[in-house]
Amino acid sequence: MFEHLILAEFYRRFGPAPFLPHVAPREEPFKVLAESIVAQQLSGKAAAAISARLWSKVEPHPEALLQVPLALLRQAGLSHAKAQALRDLAARSLEGLLDGLDSLEDEAVKERLLPVQGIGPWTVDMFLMFGLRRPDVWPVGDLGLRRAAQALFGVEALALPAFGEAFRPYRSHLAWYLWRALD
Structure with a gap:
């Protein structure tokens, strides 16, 4: 009680x-995951600033992210590791990584996302909460x-x-x- x-x-x-x-309105899964990667080990304010710079340079879609040079991602404020992780996420997204996530149980979502470079348990939890709007994470x-x-x-x-x-x-x-x- x-x-x-x-x-x-x-x-x-x-x-x-x-x-x-x-x-609550939902954003595209790719954008939510990308912003979760950006936010790792940063304050919310710093993460929001870097995400804003990133999306001002490139559309928040896998195809667009793969077409820009790594240097452009770095200019947005991303570390080399985070820029590489975003590229891995984008490539895997085009291969179907994000297809059907809504219908999967939380553990199945974790199993699918954890092999992506730069995605760990915290990132999956944030995605379950803010990407899929799951009530019990x-x-x-x-x-x-x-x-x-x-x-x-x-x-x-x-x-x-x-x-x-x-x-x-x-x-x-x-x-x-x-x-x-x-x-």
């Missing part, structure tokens, strides 16, 4: 989280989530998985609210 009170208070403060059952590897859970509830990183269990099937909602509260 405590969990419902927490979610209700967050809802009152921040409005609906952008996951089911709430309708609990990204325990996210530093912001860890900080918020510690600051608001005194929950240490090792206890985070158990803490999230009480909020099933709305852990994406909780994570989003915790990020908002930390801001």
